[in-house]
Amino acid sequence: MSSQRLYQIVKTFLNFGLDEMVPADMLPWYAKVGRHSLFWLRNKHKDKTPEQRFRLAIESLGPVFIKFGQMLSTRRDLLPPELANELALLQDKVTPFDGEQARQLIINAMGIDVFEKHFKDFDLIPLASASIAQxxxxxxxxxxxxxxxxIKVLRPNISKxxxxxxxxxxxxAGVVARWLPDGKRLRPKEVVEEYRKTILDELDLNREAANAIQLKRNFEQGSEYDKALYVPEIHSAYSFENVLVMERIYGIGVGEVETLNQLGVNMKLLAERGVEVFFTQVFRDSFFHADMHPGNVFVDATSPEDPTWIAIDCGIVGTLNREDKRYLAENFVAFFNRDYRKVAQLHVDSGWVPANTSVDEFEFAIRTVCEPIFNKPLSEISxxxxxxxxxxxxxxxNMEVQPQxxxxxxxxxxxxxxxxxxxxQLDLWQTAKPFLENWVKEQMGVKAVLSKIKANLPFWNEKLPEMPDLIYDYLKTSRENQHQQTQLMQTLLANQSKNNHRIIYSIVAAAAIIAGAILLSH
Known part of the structure; x- marks a missing residue:
């Protein structure tokens, strides 16, 4: 860690008055002495709210902190709404590095012969530039x-x-965890560790390529939901750890609402399809794009009445196992049916909260928090x-943090x-509920049982010829175990009988010695 960089970060925090967000009575004496020793670094933004100062400080520290702030903005389970909303304004606008340097990095990865044979019209001016790559x-x-x-290429020396x-x-994070009043609840160390894992995954473009190929294959199964999302083709033969080659897409940024309206795009259908795409990824494929912010999502408005989505940048994906999916779907359905008892019981059954949790108390807590939400029309519920x-x-x-x-x-x-x-006016629940209820029925009905039997047939087909031998071995082993247990029990009883006799003889001998001693004394 560079001492110069550390000083720059401390200076930025103090110039934006972030130290004032920690109550003075919570600071130890040595922290107060350290603060007073940097007397020339004063809060220069007293006219702004603490949340605004925090965002501006993050912005001034560069792309790595900006990306961290963007991730924090999604953790509304940890942050106050005012701070989360402020951090959501962070923009990943980064000055691009030299195009000739980018070209050389690409050549170093794939070789000059491959580059000159298979690529032409390379534009030295980047189409887009972000914190990690351009x-x-x-x-x-x-x-x-x-x-x-x-061609996506990582910034030079970005990992360092x-x-x-x-x-x-x-x-x-350690300072915040120890001295901030809400430090333990915010779990800053865990948040930073989560960010470290996430951003290090994004430094391997081979991983992103594999994720994009998987997502594209998932939406080529021929179902009614598949046409709602398009994923650009990856040219894996020319992709490496720091270089990714993919099809160029031509879409409209999802944030360009005015443009979409001018083109007459069916916004209701587009919004509903976005919800369908999400639930299809989660509950059908168990594999979902986990970084669908406006910079990674575009709209194909070629047919304005039949708009579809385009997704890029699959560096971060999430997965759910079968049990998580089932509990999650049942939780959603129970939640919007206001069946809080079932929600509480599902959390206990899934192991998300300890088995000794009081279901009655948990149900009451959920009801207290959520009933006010459902007093609104469904279209207004987040x-x-x-x-x-x-x-x-x-x-x-005591629910443990579930990364997925x-x-x-x-x-x-x-x-x-x-x-x-x-x-x-999007009624997200109206769009999602039929999808979730159908999925739950499919997982629990006769069709689901038959599907599981069909899926396991190859396994049982392989094991069936071995069944007679396995049954014979089991019965033989059981008989032998029973015989061994009988012998062991007999041995234990015999040993116990011997020990009992020894104890009796010892007591009688001790009594005789005591009696003899008494007689001699008289």
Whole structure:
């Protein structure tokens, strides 16, 4: 960790008055002495709210902190609404690095011969630039056709910068955990560790390529939901750890609402399809894009009355196992049916909260938090906020943090925000409920049983010829075990009888000695 970088971060925090967010009586004497020793670093933004100062400080510290702030903005289960809303304003606008340097990094990865043979029209001016990587356009030469593509390349030495800044974040997380009044509840150390894992995964573009290929394959199964999402083709033959080559897409940014309206896009259908895409990923495929912020989602408005979604940047994905999916779906259905008893019982049954949790107390806590929400019309209820409130309540009952559920919550907040930005009247529950109820029925009905039997047939087909031998071995082993247990019991009883006799003889001998001693004394 560079001492110069540490000083720059401390200076920024103090210039924005972030030290004032920690009550003075919570600070130890040495922290107060340290603060007074930096007397020339004063709060220069007293006219702004603490939340605004926090966002501005994050922005001034550069892309790694900006990305961290963006991740924090999705953790509404931890942050006050005012701070989460302020952090949501963070923009990942980063000055691009030199295009010639980017070209050289690409050549170093794939080789000069491959680059010159298969690529032309490489644009030195990046199409987009973000904190970790930037994107350049080019043309891919194939035997069939020339294809417009984009090449994503990681920033040089970005991993060193990230690791150095994460060390500083960990240092400050320890301070916050120890001295901030809400430090333990906010769990800053765990949040920084979660960010470290997430951002390090994004530094391997081979991982992103594999995720995108999987997501694309999931939406090519021929079902009615598949046409709602398009994932660009990945050219894995030319992709490496720091370079990713993919099809260039031409879509409209999801935030360009005015443009979409001018084109006459069916906003209601588009918003509903966004919800369907999310639940299809989660409950059908168990594999979902977990970073669907406006910069990674576009709209294909070629047919305005039949708009579809385009997703890019699959660096962060989430997965759910069968049990998590079932409990989650049943939780959602029970929640919106106001069956809080079932919600509480499901949390206990799933192991998300300890088995000794009082279901009655848990049910009452959920009811207290959520009943006020359902006094609103369903179209005004935030599905994501319901999930946040549910997790917050469960955490009071020692619910362990479930990483897959944190990603799910974050993605749902993104999807809901996008949907209501496009169509404010979106009734997310009305769109999601039929999907969830059908999924639960499919998992528990006769069809589900037959599907499971069919899926296990190859296994039983392999094991069936072995069944007679296995049964014979089991019965033989049981008989032998029973015989051994009988012998062991007889041995134990014999030993016990011997011990009993020894004890009796010892008592009689001791009594005789005592009696003899008494007679001699007289």
């Amino acid at each position: 994107v350049h356009t080019a043309t891919l030469l194939t035997t069939d056709k020339n294809e417009n593509i984009v 910068t990230i690791l150095a800044d994460i060390k500083v974040m960990s240092l400050f 599905f994501g906020q319901v999930l946040v409130n549910l997790f917050n309540t469960a955490r009071r009952f 559920l944190v990603l799910l919550q974050k993605t749902l907040l993104y999807i809901e925000g996008l949907g209501r930005q496009l169509y404010p």
